[in-house]
Amino acid sequence: MDVYPRILSRIWGVPGSHTLAVAEQHGAYNAARKALAMSPAEVTDVVLKSGLRGRGGAGFPTGRKWTFVPPPEKRGGKPVYLLCNADESEPGTFKDRFCMWNDPHQLIEGMIIASHALGVRRAYIYLRGEFEYVQRRLDEALAEAYAKGYLGENIFGSGFSFDLYTHLGAGAYICGEETALISSIEGYKGQPRLKPPFPAVKGVWESPTIVNNVETLAAVPWIIENGWEAYKAIGTEQSPGTKLFSCSGHIMKPGVYEIPLGTPMMDLLNKWCGGLRPGRTLKAIIPGGSSVPVMTPAEVAQANMDYESINKVAGSYLGSGGFIVMDDTTDMVDALTNLLRFYAHESCGQCTPCREGSAWMYNILCRLRDGLATEDDLVALRDLADNIHSRTICFFGASAAMPVQSFVTKFRDEFVARVESARAGLPAGLAVAK
Amino acid sequence: MSHDQKSIHLRDMHGLTVQGPVEWTEEEKAEIAAIVAKYPTQRSAIMPVLWKAQRKWGWLQFEVLKLVAATLSLKPSEVMEVATFYTMFKKEPTGKYLIQACHTLSCALLGADRVIRHIETKLQLDEHGNSPDGKFTLMRVECLAACGSGPMMQINDDFYELLTEQKVDEILDAMAADRPLPVPRPEVDQWTYTPVS
Numbered sequence: 001m002d003v004y005p006r007i008l009s010r011i012w013g014v015p016g017s018h019t020l021a022v023a024e025q026h027g028a029y030n031a032a033r034k035a036l037a038m039s040p041a042e043v044t045d046v047v048l049k050s051g052l053r054g055r056g057g058a059g060f061p062t063g064r065k066w067t068f069v070p071p072p073e074k075r076g077g078k079p080v081y082l083l084c085n086a087d088e089s090e091p092g093t094f095k096d097r098f099c100m101w102n103d104p105h106q107l108i109e110g111m112i113i114a115s116h117a118l119g120v121r122r123a124y125i126y127l128r129g130e131f132e133y134v135q136r137r138l139d140e141a142l143a144e145a146y147a148k149g150y151l152g153e154n155i156f157g158s159g160f161s162f163d164l165y166t167h168l169g170a171g172a173y174i175c176g177e178e179t180a181l182i183s184s185i186e187g188y189k190g191q192p193r194l195k196p197p198f199p200a201v202k203g204v205w206e207s208p209t210i211v212n213n214v215e216t217l218a219a220v221p222w223i224i225e226n227g228w229e230a231y232k233a234i235g236t237e238q239s240p241g242t243k244l245f246s247c248s249g250h251i252m253k254p255g256v257y258e259i260p261l262g263t264p265m266m267d268l269l270n271k272w273c274g275g276l277r278p279g280r281t282l283k284a285i286i287p288g289g290s291s292v293p294v295m296t297p298a299e300v301a302q303a304n305m306d307y308e309s310i311n312k313v314a315g316s317y318l319g320s321g322g323f324i325v326m327d328d329t330t331d332m333v334d335a336l337t338n339l340l341r342f343y344a345h346e347s348c349g350q351c352t353p354c355r356e357g358s359a360w361m362y363n364i365l366c367r368l369r370d371g372l373a374t375e376d377d378l379v380a381l382r383d384l385a386d387n388i389h390s391r392t393i394c395f396f397g398a399s400a401a402m403p404v405q406s407f408v409t410k411f412r413d414e415f416v417a418r419v420e421s422a423r424a425g426l427p428a429g430l431a432v433a434k
Numbered sequence: 435m436s437h438d439q440k441s442i443h444l445r446d447m448h449g450l451t452v453q454g455p456v457e458w459t460e461e462e463k464a465e466i467a468a469i470v471a472k473y474p475t476q477r478s479a480i481m482p483v484l485w486k487a488q489r490k491w492g493w494l495q496f497e498v499l500k501l502v503a504a505t506l507s508l509k510p511s512e513v514m515e516v517a518t519f520y521t522m523f524k525k526e527p528t529g530k531y532l533i534q535a536c537h538t539l540s541c542a543l544l545g546a547d548r549v550i551r552h553i554e555t556k557l558q559l560d561e562h563g564n565s566p567d568g569k570f571t572l573m574r575v576e577c578l579a580a581c582g583s584g585p586m587m588q589i590n591d592d593f594y595e596l597l598t599e600q601k602v603d604e605i606l607d608a609m610a611a612d613r614p615l616p617v618p619r620p621e622v623d624q625w626t627y628t629p630v631s
């Protein structure tokens with residue numbers, strides 16, 4: 001297999017990699033020492049120049065986001081907060097769990113560096129409720145870091161003081177959306193808020209707030225230690241660096257793989273994921289978590305794993321990097337119905353197009369799955385999906401619509417066949433897995 | 435969205451109550467003060483304190499919600515609003531072992547439905563997902579971020595992954611006899627899996 005730089009998964013698999021002693025043998029906290037000797041502006045500049053992009057889904061340039069925090073004289077005396085998004089709830093995504101489980105000190109170090117750059121005194125890691133056991137491991141790592149003086153007052157004698165806490169959610173997908181996460185940590189229902197104001201200007205507790213994904217923050221120490229040029233040299237011009245891909249579905253070796261952005265999708269499938277099960281052919285891949293448009297085998301053959309290529313080739317997105325592979329045993333009507341149950345269940349209910357639209361799309365798909373739908377239902381399904389986009393508070397509505405639009409367009413035959421077999425009174429199709 | 439509000443009143447009407455007095459010990463009060471100190475507002479401590487209450491009493495009876503409200507100088511309705519929004523806060527008692535089985539796409543592709551049906555039959559669950567002896571409760575839940583090692587389930591705080599019918603039998607038989615197997619943690623120490631099917 002190709003030799004490639006491991007940045008995020010550098011010490012995964014080393015026994016005891018989650019302990020401070022082992023992490024330090026592998027250079028943990030050297031980057032934090034280096035960063036605290038630099039000015040905040042210098043740190044931000046390195047991250048900006050590295051081209052690091054947010055790994056939570058949107059791919060927004062991290063350094064640029066950091067520059068949106070108003071300067072001290074325009075903050076009205078308010079502190080700046082950093083929130084690490086460890087809600088990891090996009091179906092098909094399970095990489096952040098591995099980052100935190102295998103190398104919690106990398107995340108802590110990234111947050112120290114980011115907080116120095118942003119002038120943050122207190123930061124929080126927001127974990128989904130089911131990650132209670134991950135929280136325990138993080139809390140142990142935090143305690144070790146506090147005991148050594150890497151957190152708390154006057155870190156490394158630099159004069160910089162910083163506190164870091166974990167905060168546990170309680171089962172609501174929508175809390176991964178950054179403004180919902182903010183509502184949640186404030187002690188309210190996890191419902192998204194209208195933007196603007198953007199969190200960088202007015203976020204948690206009415207203060208300037210930066211929300212970054214676990215993987216984004218975990219990449220920062222390496223960039224500081226090795227320089228932005230080294231990071232930029234990996235990947236593609238517009239999508240530099242490496243990314244973790246959570247690979248699941250009908251493959252021989254599911255798991256989390258760190259590869260340079262720009263790697264051909266077929267390589268990820270065949271070299272890292274071990275290819276399909278014997279005797280099977282590829283039907284579809286969802287490349288970036290359940291919310292992004294599905295891709296056909298022809299598109300998969302042409303695309304590379306970076307933000308631009310996936311969009312250009314298939315109108316889809318790299319998203320969170322949840323790579324879901326479906327072989328020829330998959331019934332696409334069943335698969336889409338499964339996904340829409342998720343969206344109908346998880347809509348927070350504030351916006352009518354999202355709340356009603358996701359429920360109706362799910363209802364129609366159930367009818368289709370059960371062999372009770374007509375052509376009109378297919379039209380209605382499409383119509384509902386097309387009328388959610390940009391009519392909602394947050395992007396969840398569009399996330400429910402995109403799978404519908406792409407499945408129904410790219411695998412139209414299967415949907416039509418289901419309607420026709422219903423008309424002919426034939427039994428409904430296969431189950432997702434037999 | 436949660437529609438559980440009704441069940442709180444129903445349960446209370448049916449006279450179901452948590453075990454033991456609904457009050458904090460002095461030690462717990464000190465721990466709560468430490469939680470509150472982590473945040474700039476008292477209100478932010480709602481979720482951690484609700485978790486603490488749920489660990490102590492098993493579920494969140496209305497009396498418990500009122501105690502949490504009083505502890506944080508909030509109105510009961512403010513705490514209730516939060517408790518009902520988040521699905522992991524239990525508004526009614528469940529079995530000693532709460533099984534949350536994932537049925538989202540990646541797990542479904544690998545046979546989650548088959549595994550879940552096996553659990554239902556094995557434990558003779560009723561339509562609410564409870565076993566006859568009340569020891570087990572099953573919920574079908576959406577993706578728990580273990581998609582590469584599906585089918586998977588969470589029992590109480592722990593993940594059980596790469597499930598087969600046989601593996602489910604081993605885990606549940608042990609729990610039925612109240613000698614839970616050691617938590618299968620190594621599964622997350624590795625990051626590639628050999629799937630079961």
Ligand SMILES: Cc1cc2nc3c(=O)[nH]c(=O)nc-3n(C[C@H](O)[C@H](O)[C@H](O)COP(=O)(O)O)c2cc1C
Nearest residue numbers: 054055056085088089176177178212213216395396
């Ligand atoms: C419906 C919805 C769910 C989201 N879920 C997550 C999530 O689970 N984890 C995450 O990091 N970002 C999630 N995001 C993206 C966040 O809103 C935010 O953009 C991200 O955390 C920013 O971090 P980044 O710039 O480092 O990517 C979600 C967005 C939406 C619209």
Ligand code: SF4
Nearest residue numbers: 348350351354392394
């Ligand atoms: S789009 Fe959906 S999830 Fe987002 S705020 Fe509106 S109802 Fe809630």
Ligand code: FES
Nearest residue numbers: 536541578580581
């Ligand atoms: S789909 Fe089951 S854990 Fe993600």
